[in-house]
Amino acid sequence: MIQTIVYLAPIVTMDPDRPRAEAFAVQGDRIVAVGTAAEVRAAVPDGTQEQRLDGVVLPGLIDAHLHMERAGLKALDYLSDTDGVDRYIEAMRDSFDDDGPVAPPFEDRVRALERVQPLFHALGFTGIVDPAVTIDEMRGYQEAHRRGALTMRTVAMPYLEIGSAAIPDVDAAIAHLDGTGVSTGFGDERLRIGPIKVYLDGEALKGQALLEEPWDAAGYRGEQRLSTGDFGRLVSWCAEHGWGVGTHAVGSAAVAIVAAAYEEAGEAVRERRFQFIHAYLEPSAESIASGARSGTIASLQPSIIWHNGAGLRRSLGARAERANPVRSWLDAGATVAFGSDGPFFAFDPRFLMWQAVTRRVAGEDEPLAASEAITVAEALAAYTTGAAVAALAEHHRGMIRPGYLADWALWADDPLAVPIDDLLHIPVRRTDVGGRTVHIQEPR
Incomplete structure (x- = not known):
């Protein structure tokens, strides 16, 4: 059975139909739901695993x-x-x-x-x-x-x-x-x-x-x-x-x-x-x-x-x-x-x-x-x-959107909200490609 996980964090989706969200769900290598925490929970089976992320999620x-x-x-x-x-x-x-x-x-x-x-x-x-x-x-x-x-x-x-x-x-x-x-x-x-x-x-x-x-x-x-x-x-x-x-x-x-x-x-x-x-x-x-x-x-x-x-x-x-x-x-x-x-x-x-x-x-x-x-x-x-x-991929990459590949990164802060010079120093805490974690920031 393919695992489903709900992630909770502020999200910059880059989706013009829904620029911001507070949760998204990943099943296998795809995003299956994006929205408020309540909306995403309602879209997945009861008891689905949840993870609260420390940072801001952006598309990969x-x-x-x-x-x-x-x-x-x-x-x-x-x-x-x-x-x-x-x-x-x-x-x-x-x-x-x-x-x-x-x-x-x-x-x-x-x-x-x-x-x-x-x-x-x-x-x-x-x-x-x-x-x-x-x-x-x-x-x-x-x-x-x-x-x-x-x-x-x-x-x-x-x-x-x-x-x-x-x-x-x-x-x-x-x-x-x-x-x-x-x-x-x-x-x-x-x-x-x-x-x-x-x-x-x-x-x-x-x-x-x-x-x-x-x-x-x-x-x-x-x-x-x-x-x-x-x-x-x-x-x-x-x-x-x-x-x-x-x-x-x-x-x-x-x-x-x-x-x-x-x-x-x-x-x-x-x-x-x-x-x-x-x-x-x-x-x-x-x-x-x-x-x-x-x-x-x-x-x-x-x-x-x-x-x-x-x-x-x-x-x-x-x-x-x-x-x-x-x-x-x-x-x-x-x-x-x-x-x-x-x-x-x-x-x-x-x-x-x-x-x-x-x-x-x-x-x-x-x-x-x-x-x-x-x-x-x-x-x-x-x-x-x-x-x-x-990259010939605009219908399945570049946004946090249902149906898209689960390619995302967890930034320590929102690049759209910080002073411009602070953008230079925001670390990336985690990166996932197709639902697989390929980077975790080591503790300093």
Whole structure:
């Protein structure tokens, strides 16, 4: 017989139909009732076990842009067996320029996942989208899943390195995808294939982001890594054959090219979770509106702006002030999903929500323009309901709602109720994935 448990605690459900509750019931891996204590008790058999929780319950968070397997390989290099998440955050910050091992032994990939998942669960994460999964990384995820060791719900975005020896051009990429026999959405609740990942431009701090206005007086506008025609052809083929596309497009000109190609692709964009990835440097109002109309997900990373904000100010002056325009994306009606680009950038969700609200950047006294700031509630939605869309899971994750998977975290305080700087220090006391406890805070 499947066990049912009633949990009593203040609950931030993220469900617009019932934003707050005081109890929920879990049966097996699903939530079966949410509401007042009396309502939940009435929905379950008499004598059902009850637990009163010390804290505030939130849906499990989803990092929509996290290189988890690589994060685990770095954890193996930098952590002792007893180090916890606070030490991990420090170690990844201090090893910012180390991308980790290039060709690790296969068994290390599984060990890496086993080591790092508890660290992310300790931050309240129950799911991730890995935005650039190589064939070897996919084998690592699949083997961890086969062994029952994949506790994090994972969406793997296959990375096609167009221009490499293996995938020299768009035709080779199409042939590769056509030969797999699967497409976006294949898998189960633990491991699923997401959209493919491609690059249209480069990195902003290296001056590679493709801009509509020049970087400098010489007229340099950045790098375009795929021609507009080839990119459009790839997007069109993917839309017709069941694949989503997530495109690294940092600068305004790159975002405009992506927006136009996606709008041409039709309903597949919404169905297969096409993404703007990064899209933080001068995207036009027209591009943002186009993305919102077509159902494209804006996969944004406040962490990158924290790290890069000062450098962008030095390069672009006042043009950098609206970098990462989350407010504009939301106001246009786009689905915004937050991620971190961890472990290479900061990945603590408390810190990233704080950054999106305060617009503070490393090494600067003055925040970026407050006109692009958002609220804590909006930031939390980007980690729950918005990220659930990116994870092809909006009908069963991202909320505390009957019928949804029992993915939740117990925070010591309500992030929506504390002063913004206090958000940085709220510990996560417990995390459950599908009704199974994967993190319990150790007593201090």
